[in-house]
Amino acid sequence: MDLAYGPKYRALQEEVRGFVRSHGHLSPRTGGGRKRPDKRALAWQHLLLQHGYFARNIPKEYGGFGLPLDVMELAIIADEFSSAGVSPGIMNQGISMLVPTLLEVGSKEQCAKWVGPTIRGEVIWCQGYSEPGSGSDLAAAKTHARVEDGHFIINGQKIWTSSAHFADMMFLLCRTETEKGKHGGLSYLLVPMSAPGIDVRPLVTMTGRAEFNETFLTDVRVPIDQIVMRRGDGWHVANVTLKYERLLLGDPNKLTYRLARVIELMKKTSLEGVPTIQIPEYRDRLLRIQGEVLASKFHGLRLLSEQAKGEESGVRRLIVKLNGTMIAYRLSSLAVDVLGAAGLPYEPKGEALEDDEATTWQIDNMYDIGLIIGGGSSNIQRNIIGERGLGLPREPTADIKLGPKE
Amino acid sequence: MEFGLSNEQWMLENSLRGLLEEKLSLERLRKVAEIGSGFDATLWEGLVAQGIVGLLVPERFGGSGLALLDAAVVAESLGYHVAPAPFPASVVMAPLALMSAGSEAQQAKWLPKIASGEVRISVAFAGGVGQTGEASVQLDGDQISGLLTGALDAGAASHVLVFLPDGRAALVDAHEMGVAIEMRGSLDRTRPVSSYELNDARAIILDAANDARVVAARVADAGRVVLAADTLGAAQSMFDRALAYSKERVQFNRVIGSFQGVKHTLADLVTMLEPCRALVWYAAHAQDAVPEEARILALQAKAHLGEVGREIARLTTEMHGGMGFTDLLGLHYWFKRVAFNRQMLGAPEHCRQEAAAVQGWLTV
Ligand SMILES: Cc1cc2nc3c(=O)[nH]c(=O)nc-3n(C[C@H](O)[C@H](O)[C@H](O)COP(=O)(O)OP(=O)(O)OC[C@H]3O[C@@H](n4cnc5c(N)ncnc54)[C@H](O)[C@@H]3O)c2cc1C
Numbered sequence: 038m039d040l041a042y043g044p045k046y047r048a049l050q051e052e053v054r055g056f057v058r059s060h061g062h063l064s065p066r067t068g069g070g071r072k073r074p075d076k077r078a079l080a081w082q083h084l085l086l087q088h089g090y091f092a093r094n095i096p097k098e099y100g101g102f103g104l105p106l107d108v109m110e111l112a113i114i115a116d117e118f119s120s121a122g123v124s125p126g127i128m129n130q131g132i133s134m135l136v137p138t139l140l141e142v143g144s145k146e147q148c149a150k151w152v153g154p155t156i157r158g159e160v161i162w163c164q165g166y167s168e169p170g171s172g173s174d175l176a177a178a179k180t181h182a183r184v185e186d187g188h189f190i191i192n193g194q195k196i197w198t199s200s201a202h203f204a205d206m207m208f209l210l211c212r213t214e215t216e217k218g219k220h221g222g223l224s225y226l227l228v229p230m231s232a233p234g235i236d237v238r239p240l241v242t243m244t245g246r247a248e249f250n251e252t253f254l255t256d257v258r259v260p261i262d263q264i265v266m267r268r269g270d271g272w273h274v275a276n277v278t279l280k281y282e283r284l285l286l287g288d289p290n291k292l293t294y295r296l297a298r299v300i301e302l303m304k305k306t307s308l309e310g311v312p313t314i315q316i317p318e319y320r321d322r323l324l325r326i327q328g329e330v331l332a333s334k335f336h337g338l339r340l341l342s343e344q345a346k347g348e349e350s351g352v353r354r355l356i357v358k359l360n361g362t363m364i365a366y367r368l369s370s371l372a373v374d375v376l377g378a379a380g381l382p383y384e385p386k387g388e389a390l391e392d393d394e395a396t397t398w399q400i401d402n403m404y405d406i407g408l409i410i411g412g413g414s415s416n417i418q419r420n421i422i423g424e425r426g427l428g429l430p431r432e433p434t435a436d437i438k439l440g441p442k443e
Numbered sequence: 444m445e446f447g448l449s450n451e452q453w454m455l456e457n458s459l460r461g462l463l464e465e466k467l468s469l470e471r472l473r474k475v476a477e478i479g480s481g482f483d484a485t486l487w488e489g490l491v492a493q494g495i496v497g498l499l500v501p502e503r504f505g506g507s508g509l510a511l512l513d514a515a516v517v518a519e520s521l522g523y524h525v526a527p528a529p530f531p532a533s534v535v536m537a538p539l540a541l542m543s544a545g546s547e548a549q550q551a552k553w554l555p556k557i558a559s560g561e562v563r564i565s566v567a568f569a570g571g572v573g574q575t576g577e578a579s580v581q582l583d584g585d586q587i588s589g590l591l592t593g594a595l596d597a598g599a600a601s602h603v604l605v606f607l608p609d610g611r612a613a614l615v616d617a618h619e620m621g622v623a624i625e626m627r628g629s630l631d632r633t634r635p636v637s638s639y640e641l642n643d644a645r646a647i648i649l650d651a652a653n654d655a656r657v658v659a660a661r662v663a664d665a666g667r668v669v670l671a672a673d674t675l676g677a678a679q680s681m682f683d684r685a686l687a688y689s690k691e692r693v694q695f696n697r698v699i700g701s702f703q704g705v706k707h708t709l710a711d712l713v714t715m716l717e718p719c720r721a722l723v724w725y726a727a728h729a730q731d732a733v734p735e736e737a738r739i740l741a742l743q744a745k746a747h748l749g750e751v752g753r754e755i756a757r758l759t760t761e762m763h764g765g766m767g768f769t770d771l772l773g774l775h776y777w778f779k780r781v782a783f784n785r786q787m788l789g790a791p792e793h794c795r796q797e798a799a800a801v802q803g804w805l806t807v
Contacts (some may be wrong), residue, residue, distance in 0.1 A: 038512055038728045039445040046444070109444030314804045324795035328722075328747035331740065335725040336718035338446040346445075356714040416703075422713060423706035427686055430701040 046109055053117040056088060064123035066390050073203045074127050074158040082127050082158045090114050091126040092156045095140070100153030108341040119294040130200065131155040131162030133285040135208050138278045143265050151206075151227070164282075165195040165209035165228070165252060166275065172197075173417050176220050176272055180254060181212040184261060189213070189226060191234075191257040197411070201237045201250040204230050208278065209254075214269045223271030225278075227263045234258075242407065244400045245385050282412045284354070287361025289337035292330045295368050299323065299375075302394075306375050313375045322371050329364050336360075352426030359418040362409045369402035448724070452516050459517060462489045463524040469773050475527045476632035476776065480598030483527045487560060490528060497558025499538045504554035511535070511665055515672040515727035519720075522676025522784075525776045527633040529563050529596030531673070536595070536666045537564035537604050540612050543661060544652035553614070565600035565617070567591040567639060568663065570608040580605060580641065587613055587646040588621075590638060595666070595787065597624060597637035605639075605646070606662070610655030613646035620644070631783035633776060664741035665730055666788050671748035672723045674784045675716075677777045678748075678755040682712055684774065685759035692764075699762075708758055715751045722747060742798040746791040752781040 042050070065078040074082065085091035086102070093111065095101020104110075118125045136155050139148050154160040171177040180193025191211060201207065207228045214222040230237070234257040239247035265274045303314035303323060313319045336353070343350045373380055380395040392400065409415050423429040448456075466486050475483045490496050498514055500506020507513075514535050521530055538557050541550055556562035569580040569591060580589030587605065594603060603622075605613045615622060621644035629636040652658045686709055689700030699705045726744035729737045756778045760767040767774055789797065799805045 038447065038449070038724060040728065040732065107444055108446060315806060320799055320804060321792065321795055324743075324746070324798055325750070327798075328743040328750075328795075329718075331725075331743055332718035332722035332747060335446070335721035339721045339724075342444075342446040352713055353717050356710075356717055359710070360714050360718065416707065419707040419710035420703070422710035423700075427706075427709055427713065429686075429690065429706050429709065430698060432703070433697070433701065 040109065046113060049110055050113050050117065053090065053114055056090070057117055057121045057123055060084060061121055061123045066124070072389065073161055078124075078127060079158050081124060082156075085126045086157065090118070095136070095152065095156065099140075099148050100156055106341075106345045108338060108345055111341065112338055115290045115293075119290060119297060122294075122297065125290065125294075127158045128285065129158075129161065130164050130282075131160060131206070132158075134164065134278050134281045135162050137281045138208075138274065139265065141277055142274055147227075147265065160206060161200060161204045162206045162208060163198050163201040163204035163230070163252075164278075165198055165201075165207045165211075167197045168194060169196050173414060175210070175275070176223065178210050178212060178223065180209070181215070182224065182226065184213070187261050188258045189224075189261060189263070191226070191228070191254045191259070193254050195252040195254070197240070197249045198237070198252045199249045199411075201230065201252050202239050202247070206230060207252070208265075210271055210275050213271070217269055220272040221269050223275065224268050225265045225271040225274035226259060227265065228254075228257065228259050232257050232259065242403075244403050245383075246389075246400075279413065280354075283358035283418075286408050286412050287333075287357035287359070289330070289333040289361060292333055292361060292364055292368070295365060296327060296330045299326075299368055299372050302372055302398075303375055306379075308377070319371070319375060322374075326364065326367055326371065329367075333360060333364060352422060355418070355422045355426045358412060359415055359422065362405065362415070366402070366405040366409060369398060369405050372398045373402050446721070446725075448512075448516065452513060455513060456516050456520055458493060459495065459520045460523070462486075462493060463520060463526055467524050467526060472525065472527070472633070472773070472776060479626070479629060479632050479635055481527045481596065481629075481634045482529060482599035486526060486528055491560035496534055496560045498534060499542070500554045500558040501542070504550065504558060506538075506554065506558040510728075511668060511730045512724060512727040514665075514669055515723055518669045518672035519676035519679070519723070522673035522678075522780065523680045525633050525677060525680075525780045529565070529599060531666050531669045532566035532594075532596035532604075533557070533563040533600065535669050536566045536662045537602075539665050540566075540604055540606075540649060540658065540662045543658045544612055544649040544655065546649075546651045549647070549649060549651075562602060563596070563600045564614070565594045565597035565603040565637070565639075566606070566662070566666070567594035567597075567603055568606045568659075580607060582607060582613065582646065582648075583643075585646050585648065586621075586643045587615060587641050588643055590640050592638040593787070594637045594639055596634075597639070598626065598635035603639055605641075606659050610657070610659040612649045612655075612659070612662075614649065615639075615641065615644050615646050629783070631776075631779040633780055634783050660738065661730070663788055664738060667741045667745035667794065668723065668727050668730060670784045670787055671726065671744040674748040674752040674781050675719050675723050677780045677784075678716055678719075678752045681755055681759040681774065681777045681781075682709075682716055685709065685712075685762040688763055705762060708762065712755050712758060716755060719748055719751055738801045739798050742789075742794040742801065745789065746794040746798070749785040749791040749794075753785060756781045 064081055089102035092101035093104050094106045097103035132155055136152050139151060166175055168178055168180060182189040182191040207230055209226045209228050210223055212222050213224040234255040236253040238251045240249055240251060242248045304312055306313045308316060340350050340354060376395050382395060383399055384396055386392050424431050466489055494507045495517055497506030498509050502508040521528055538554060541553055580587055591605060600617050603615050603617050621642040623640040625638050627636045689705050690698055692699045722744050726740035729740045760774060760778055766772050
């Protein structure tokens with residue numbers, strides 16, 4: 038355990054603290070993952086990139102800050118930002134999922150072309166994985182692409198596509214090798230949303246907002262080099278992305294930040310004149326979750342350390358999504374309970390950032406269920422943890438014949 | 444910067460696990476458990492030989508001068524093997540108290556004897572750390588009287604260190620006049636439940652500390668971290684056994700681990716358990732290196748491990764079916780160790796209450 042705050046770290050802490058003090062008022066209220074970043078968010082992002090508080094370890098030639106990975110530095114930055122309640126920068130599917138995928142398995146040209154604009158928040162991505170017939174069973178995707186005069190010609194339908202209504206690009210999982218079987222027949226393509234033949238139809242979610250979409254693709258043409266790795270490698274690439282998606286969905290920094298918000302809420306709300314933080318039943322729930330958040334936080338540091346050393350984390354990494362999404366849900370549930378009947382007026386505004394506090398918590402609480410389902414549901418996580426992490430036998434597949442019974 | 448154990452710490456764990464595997468078969472455990480003193484002389488010799496008993500004692504007093512994180516690493520291994528050894532009080536809390544509140548002369552006298560394994564000190568608190576029993580002691584000059592329940596590691600102790608309500612600690616020779624010990628049958632047969640009755644017993648007061656209450660809290664917190672680590676080890680052991688059993692036991696022509704009900708339970712348990720390790724490590728580290736977080740982390744680690752430990756103990760027992768409920772399998776030793784740790788030095792509710800106070804959330 039080498040967590041000694043040497044002079045280098047103290048200097049960084051001072052620096053970040055100073056930055057937050059002098060610039061914190063410029064921060065947008067949230068990361069803004071559910072809408073296109075506005076001017077304020079883009080300016081903030083620019084500032085963070087300039088100072089190396091975002092994309093700190095992404096190579097300079099791709100628009101990052103170019104420093105080697107140092108877990109302590111990242112922890113200091115995250116800590117200072119979350120305890121000051123300022124945004125740590127934009128978190129969206131492009132930045133948190135596609136960029137690390139390209140850095141891991143993409144070509145140099147792809148990195149040079151996409152990483153910079155994506156981390157600056159200029160290019161927004163959506164994820165074209167799920168289809169009406171394949172969600173948990175992702176590899177059963179039917180959307181297909183044939184090759185014709187140097188282009189993929191894509192046909193099919195995606196569903197639950199978050200952000201597709203304002204995204205510039207989609208990373209798409211589709212079938213290109215019809216003879217190569219379920220997993221081996223897939224490819225991972227980068228598709229401009231402006232391409233002719235793409236039809237995006239918003240779907241209203243339980244929050245009342247249209248946050249995801251149906252995406253229809255009809256004879257959509259993309260140049261043949263818009264593929265990550267090779268034809269037939271799609272399942273592998275999709276899983277690289279899923280790895281990062283799951284780390285994002287279970288991000289312990291988000292839990293720390295949200296815990297701080299719940300504590301604030303419990304200091305200012307009261308029940309019959311007593312602040313809720315002073316009421317034993319609510320307080321004990323808070324403290325129980327605090328224990329879980331602390332465990333998740335240090336577990337996250339351990340994972341980062343292992344990553345920096347190039348060590349395999351095995352099951353320790355696989356648990357992050359299941360763990361983090363459940364705790365996030367418990368936190369927002371506590372917030373909703375603390376608000377009590379006063380939290381029942383539900384009046385979403387045109388812009389999420391304009392919502393009042395109660396509405397925000399109710400939406401968070403519902404959206405947390407969405408995040409428990411998305412990116413591979415909790416049960417799918419349990420299968421993965423059990424089978425890949427603990428070496429338990431796979432489910433025997435019941436080949437049920439679908440169709441009318443005799 | 445690195446969050447994790449050093450090579451030396453992994454080596455320490457390795458050699459200790461070797462010793463425990465060699466010395467502590469289930470048959471041996473049963474024998475020691477029958478006596479119920481929480482002490483196995485052969486094992487203790489082995490721990491002395493590995494330098495574990497003098498772990499925290501500074502090198503100039505014959506110890507290894509290691510940190511609480513090293514103690515947590517050891518405690519996890521001891522818990523993994525439900526080792527009957529007076530570790531939390533005799534190896535961690537008592538020397539820490541001496542180092543924090545003993546005069547130079549007192550340290551020079553006692554610490555070498557602790558490191559050599561010759562002196563084993565039980566620790567008892569007269570108030571303040573979540574005992575549910577009685578604890579009332581009076582000090583009259585250097586004579587101490589009263590009743591102390593819930594003494595830790597008293598089974599084979601040569602001395603008892605009593606924390607007075609004002610935070611000062613008094614060292615009493617367990618074999619002297621005026622000291623009577625009562626050993627009750629303990630739920631956890633690897634750890635005794637004992638009380639001391641003191642009648643004008645001679646006490647050596649450790650009062651070189653600036654603030655005795657701070658020292659008392661520090662010692663209690665160190666004990667909490669070590670008990671949390673012990674639970675971590677015991678729970679990990681139960682988990683490992685349930686996982687192995689689920690790959691072996693066949694019902695309905697399938698190993699039970701292929702049923703989602705079992706597989707998902709195991710996935711949930713590992714999801715609960717694995718982050719606990721990082722929590723325990725950091726809580727231990729914080730006791731020595733991050734004073735502003737030390738209290739919250741000790742209390743939260745103790746509380747959280749108490750909860751996770753209980754869940755794992757229950758579900759891994761259940762996963763063994765009828766066999767899990769037998770004495771024969773011996774899994775119950777682990778179950779009871781986890782149960783014992785949960786209640787000692789403050790149950791989860793008590794620890795969370797105190798963590799609330801530390802954070803200023805408790806004014807009524
Ligand atoms: C808020 C939100 C945002 C999303 N964003 C996107 C996006 O941007 N892009 C995208 O491609 N997709 C997105 N999704 C889709 C998401 O990935 C899928 O909903 C998810 O993978 C589940 O698939 P499904 O909806 O088809 O449910 P199903 O696969 O039909 O699952 C239904 C239920 O059955 C359970 N189940 C299924 N198989 C098993 C099994 N083998 N063992 C045990 N239980 C099982 C599941 O746990 C679930 O509870 C989003 C979803 C949500 C909720």
